[in-house]
Amino acid sequence: MRYEGMLTKMKTELEDTVQYYLIFELDFIHVNQILDKRLSINFLNFRCVHCNGQKKVFAQGHCYQCFSTLPQTGEWIRSPEMSKAHLGIADRDLEYEMEAQLQPHIVYLANSSDVKVGVTRKTQIPTRWIDQGAHEAIEIVEVPNRYLAGITEVALKKHVSDKTNWRRMLTNDIKDLNLEEEREKLKEYIPAEAKDYYLENNKETEIRFPVLQFPKKVKTLNLTKAPYYEGVLKGIKGQYLIFEDGTAFNVRAHEGYVVELEVK
Structure with missing residues (x-):
């Protein structure tokens, strides 16, 4: 074929x-x-x-032209803490950015090789975890906009990685961790603006790959x-x-x- x-x-x-x-x-x-x-x-x-x-x-x-000008490739995609739509400030296209940024976002822990913290729109769970090759993942907070998710990730990545070791992920050189315990360790580092959004009782999701x-x-x-x-x-x-x-x-x-x- x-x-x-x-x-x-x-x-x-x-x-x-x-x-x-x-x-x-x-x-x-x-x-x-x-x-x-x-x-x-x-x-x-x-x-x-x-x-x-x-x-x-x-x-x-x-x-290059599209990457340099489209709202969906703005810097706030890679750095959620730079989101400004909640302030009514445009990066490239305020209407697009309000729709994308002012919706529920999840800060999560994923384990592809070792534990890492990340951010995604709620609608992208569990797709985001699958794309990262995570064999287990858990939500930490669910916040109403991308900015809050971004500042939470910035605070937490001082204490846990925000990178995936893709070589270890592909060779299956992985650790099995209790992500509920890992999440609890990070609770005290959540910024004050996001503390009320902490997800106390969520269970981890397990993912099996072919x-x-x-x-x-x-x-x-x-x-x-x-x-x-x-x-x-x-x-x-x-x-x-x-x-x-x-x-x-x-x-x-x-x-x-x-x-x-x-x-x-």
């Missing part, structure tokens, strides 16, 4: 084992169904996920440097395809790449 289209991050469904889907303009692949099959990836060209221009993509699948074989060592596939690759697909975790030879392909990092895929 041969497929062609522009890569975007895989869609996911949380079931007993996470289900993954690669969605193209005219077709899709249920990626779980091609585990243990030989898959080739052939890079054809770039296409901006927003303007559809055939320009080299800069970040998140956007060309991996037949974890690599001992990981080597990453970058289609800009190596435009063709072929290997046997052995697993999917986070937004990575994991191959038998230890190659890991980060689908999300290749948004905006037009590829030809062939399942053999």
